[in-house]
Amino acid sequence: MSAADRPSIDLPKLLDGRLKIRHLVLIDALSRQGSVIGAAAELHVTQPVATRSLRDIEAIVGVELYERGPRGITPTIFGAAFTEHARAILAQLNQAGRHVVELADADRGTVIVGTHLAGSNVLLPQAIVQLKAKHPRLTVVVREGSPEALLAELEAGRIDMIVGRLTSPSTSTITRLPLYEESVEVFAGSTHPLAGAGPFSLADTRGYPWVLPGVETALRGELEAVFARSGTALPENRVEATSFLTVRELLHHTETLAVLPSLIGRGDARLTPLDVDLGSIGHSVGLTVAADRPLSPSGQALVAHLRTVAEVRLG
DSSP: OOGGGSOOOOOOOTTSSOOOHHHHHHHHHHHHHSSHHHHHHHHTOOHHHHHHHHHHHHHHHTSOOEEEETTEEEEOHHHHHHHHHHHHHHHHHHHHHHHHHHHHOGGGOEEEEEEOHHHHTTHHHHHHHHHHHHOTTOEEEEEEOOHHHHHHHHHTTSSSEEEEEEOSOOOSSEEEEEEEEEEEEEEEETTOTTTTOOOBOGGGGTTSOEEEOOTTSHHHHHHHHHHHHTTOOOOSSEEEOOOHHHHHHHHHHSSOEEEEEHHHHTTOTTEEEEOBOOTTOEEEEEEEEETTSOOOHHHHHHHHHHHHHIIIIIO
16 A cells, blocks of 8 residues: 555544553553453453453554454554553553652562573572572562563563573663573483483484473574484474473483573483584573663662672673
8 A cells, every 4th residue: 555545544642531541451461462352351351341442442543453353363563553652651650650669668679570491590599599688678579481471571561671591682672681691402311311421413312202492482493403404303202391390300200301501401410411412502691671661779689689690600
């Protein structure tokens, strides 16, 4: 469609009292859930109420925010843009509320951090230990999730930062701060038939079950490339998981193999690294924060201890 053919859109009057905070909360939920039913369940409202509220929002802004389909809803270009702004507003409101609390009692603040596999086993716990030693009444909330889910939480201000693998550069809205470099290795249980021997090729491991990272992770794509370069098919006998607790239990009690960050695998005496060449797979572990939202004093304190642990113990 040419510019001349596009319909004229009047500037929405978003400050005339019709747009409510609950509308912004609904937009955030709709974009994450991908369905009206899912968003309604999350917000504890009925589907008709959520549908009616969405229609109200679209009437206010004057455009369709979502494309409706048999499998749910997908944000239009307008919906994606409006979601970004809605999350920024919600994040500022969350930050404002917590800022007021910390001004009233600076030692009783709260910092909420999201984490995934890399960084969750060593970096974050050690930083929390240091932080709590100095500020015992400061509350730390740790939430685990996939990188994509945590990023949405960060954008909406429900978490202050993400600690984990950095797979993308910084953007205008997201800042990524590397703290240290970490390698990955193939691990097995200490009593595994391959333990203590080697070197092995990936083809040598084909007779054993594997735990592979989920398809949504960057590490999964890198592993698939390594298997392809070696001319070896992905293991057919496999489990896909990103939970370290699940991976660890499978390695402890079966002949399963898995690729883990070296710090995590070598920190468990019941696991052993195998001499399998994975090429140059490695990654930066660091912080992901909102570029335009300053951290609270509690968040700044945790970041300082994360940097100390990374420099003194992991660097």
